[in-house]
Each structure stands twice: as C-alpha cells, then as structure tokens.
Amino acid sequence: MSGLGDLVSNIIGDADAVFLFSPSAANHETFVHGTDVPIVVVAEENNVDAEAFVELPIEFTNITERIRFGLEGGVDHGHIDSGTIVLCAMNLFDDSVDSLMRVRAGEFTHTGIYDLFVNSRAESSVIRNVLEVVIGLGKKGQKGKPVGALFVVGDAGKVMNKSRSLSYNPFEKSHVHVGDPIVDVMLKEFSRLDGAFVISDAGKIVSAYRYLEPSAEGVDIPKGLGTRHMAAGAITRDTNAIAIVLSESDGLVRAFSGGELIFELDPEAY
Ligand SMILES: Nc1ncnc2c1ncn2[C@@H]1O[C@H](COP(=O)(O)OP(=O)(O)OP(=O)(O)O)[C@@H](O)[C@H]1O
C-alpha cells in the first residue's frame, strides 16, 4: 500500500476528538473502544446512548452544513474547545463509516444555523416542525401552483403588537400546535391567503393573516427580495422571533433571525 497509510495519518494523526455522524451501534462501539480521544455523536436521535451528543434538528443534506452544525454544537455543549482538530466520520454511501474529514472546530465563520435552532426563544422542535411544513409546501405547492408563505416563530405577544389582522383569525379560539397532523393540512390551506402565521415559543398557532408592521430600520437583507422577505427580516430585528419564508417567485425557503438572512435552502433538495 505504498505509503498511503502515512499520507492518511498525516491528515488524521493530530486529531483530538472524533465526531461520529449518525453512527450505527456497531460503528459507535468500534470507535469508543478503538481510540482514547473523546467521541461526540451528532445525529437526529441519540440511539447509541452516547455520553457526548449533539442533536441535529434537521437532516442537512448539505454535508458541510451538517458538519458545521455538529461542531458548533460540540463547542456550545463544552464537548470540545473551539481550536480542537476534529476528525469527522460519516457513512455517506451505506451503513459503515466510509468518509473521514479533518476540520478545526473554530475554523468556520459563524453561520447562525445553530443559534437559530438552539438559542431561539422558540423550542427547537417547533422550529423544525415549521421548517418541515414550509419545505412540504415548497415541494408540492398548492394544487400544483407555487405558493408563498411567511411564518413568524416565537415572541408571539410582541409580534402580535407589531402586526395587524388582515382577516378573521381561524385559530382564534383553538389550541392547535404545529406538528399536529391536522394542522399541517390547515396551514397549507390557509397559506393561500395573504399575510403571516404567528407561532408561539411552544408551537401554538396564535394567528393567521397577520400583516407585519415592524420598523425596517437597520435591516440588511439581500437585494432582489420583496416585501414579504423584508417584513420577515424586519420582524426578527424588532422582536426575538425568527421567521421562515417560502418564496412564491423563486421557490426557496429562507430563515431570518436578528434581522439577517441565516440560510436558504431548496425544498426540492429535501
Ligand atoms: N408586511 C407584510 N406582512 C405579511 N405579509 C406580507 C407583508 N408584505 C408582503 N406580504 C405578503 O407577501 C406577498 C408577496 O409580496 P412580494 O411579492 O412583495 O414579496 P416577496 O418578498 O417578493 O415574496 P415572493 O418571493 O413570494 O414573491 C404579499 O401578497 C403578501 O401576502
């Protein structure tokens, strides 16, 4: 094997921690027993009873985003320091680890995806549920036609104060939460009409058809996005909410926090 082992050990030799992405129990065992550096598991669920664990709120089909999220979580939970050289191990093609990547944990610029889920007022499961609804809407559209939607999540009292009603609120006296199966259907139906949905920290649907009237001062969103995206960005600067928007015109899903665009994704890729 003509020196390949040496080349590879140059890449992985100085790693001080291993991040295992969605490992099988057998893979996890192998790594735990095969090395004495700390092992951190990054996955949607902790199926392997890992001591050090970072929960992935969504699957992240983009691998660099998945890694970034895992590393930010690892630092945030105190599993590693930000300068640590990490070996990321993944199975991209089947059930056994087939991919190793060497990354310095602090190397990434802060993307905000981690904060969006973990440091928001709203529960991360609520944000995940809203994202799932929006991605679903983006995939199918409404009766085959592209549809736009705006969800404002968290800090609902303040959001209600900075908005006005465009129509009667179908959620007025109801106690429905995002993630309830019936709600998916309702949200998709009501998203045909104008305005925003307002969701509480705990996932209660507070209102549909809200016209947002935040101050737009200091909001810096990419040129070319229209009033829906501007309102979404601005409300997240004026309150502690985050906003998730489906664009009717380009079909992309965008998330805003603190007045900034945090990420954009193509629902067709999910
Ligand atoms: N302040 C607001 N609050 C709530 N909804 C709004 C607000 N401003 C615009 N919208 C909604 O966004 C819709 C689309 O407006 P516009 O085309 O200007 O936005 P956009 O950012 O270009 O979004 P899209 O990419 O979906 O076209 C409006 O019909 C309205 O339903």
Ligand SMILES: [Mn+2]
């Ligand atoms: Mn538009």
